[in-house]
Structures are given as C-alpha cells and as structure tokens.
Amino acid sequence: QVRLVESGGGLVQPGGSLRLSCAASVLRVSINTVDWYRQAPGKQRELVASITKDETTDYAGSVKGRFTISRSNPKNTVYLQMIDLKPEDTGVYYCHSARGRGVEWWGQGTQVTVSS
Numbered sequence: 001q002v003r004l005v006e007s008g009g010g011l012v013q014p015g016g017s018l019r020l021s022c023a024a025s026v027l028r029v030s031i032n033t034v035d036w037y038r039q040a041p042g043k044q045r046e047l048v049a050s051i052t053k054d055e056t057t058d059y060a061g062s063v064k065g066r067f068t069i070s071r072s073n074p075k076n077t078v079y080l081q082m083i084d085l086k087p088e089d090t091g092v093y094y095c096h097s098a099r100g101r102g103v104e105w106w107g108q109g110t111q112v113t114v115s116s
Contacts, residue, residue: 002027002105004095009110012085020080020110022095027105030073032097036080038112040091048093049080062088085114 003025012018022034033052039045049069050058057069068081078095090113098104 001025002097004097004105004107006093006095006107006110009093009112011113011115013116014086014114016085016114017081017083018085018112020082020093020112022078022080022107024076024078024095024097027097029071029076029078029097032099034071034078035096036069036078037094037096038089038091039094039109040088043091045094051078082112085112087114090114 005023006020008018008020031053033050035050036048037045038048048060048063049067051069051071059067066084071078092109092111094109095107
C-alpha cells in the first residue's frame, strides 16, 4: 500500500526557514512525479511545487525563488526547503503523487504556521 508521510512543519517567524519531508513507501519517488500542495484556512488547496522523474521542477509564482523541491532517491523522500517564509505561507502542506486514471495518493499533511 502506497504511503506518503510528511514531517517538518511547525511554527516559525516571518523570514524564517523550514524543511518539509515526504517519506514514500512502495511508491518510488525516482520514477514518479511528486508534488507539494498547501491549504490555508478557508481557501482551496493549491499546488506549490512539483518534481518529475527527470527532476524537472516547477513552482507556484508566489513561492518561486523562496522554495526548493528536491529528492533523495536512496531515502525515497522528497523535500521542500522553504526560506523567507511569510504569513501567507501558513497552511497545511500535503505531499501528493498520481498515476493517472484517477489513481492518486495524499499524505496526512503537516501544519506550517508563520507568525510573529
């Protein structure tokens, strides 16, 4: 059974940094696209960053230059390094992957709160 387990969230002051981790089981991050989404209170879930099997990355405009998605194939883990965090980055961050035909997997989410 595919599992995606996020960790690394927490409370940080504006301008601070966090690194989120998404540890995958069964699914191999080296041959699947893995995404990070976030959902702020009262808002829809939005795509933040993606990394393909070829390690092509893509970012939402609001995080470009501040967030970096990467992966470790031996650890089968995808990371989201976040710097210069802003209050509007607050939300629950989810790891996601999909195989088409409606088959997709989500992690349980990790809370990121940016506040002074």
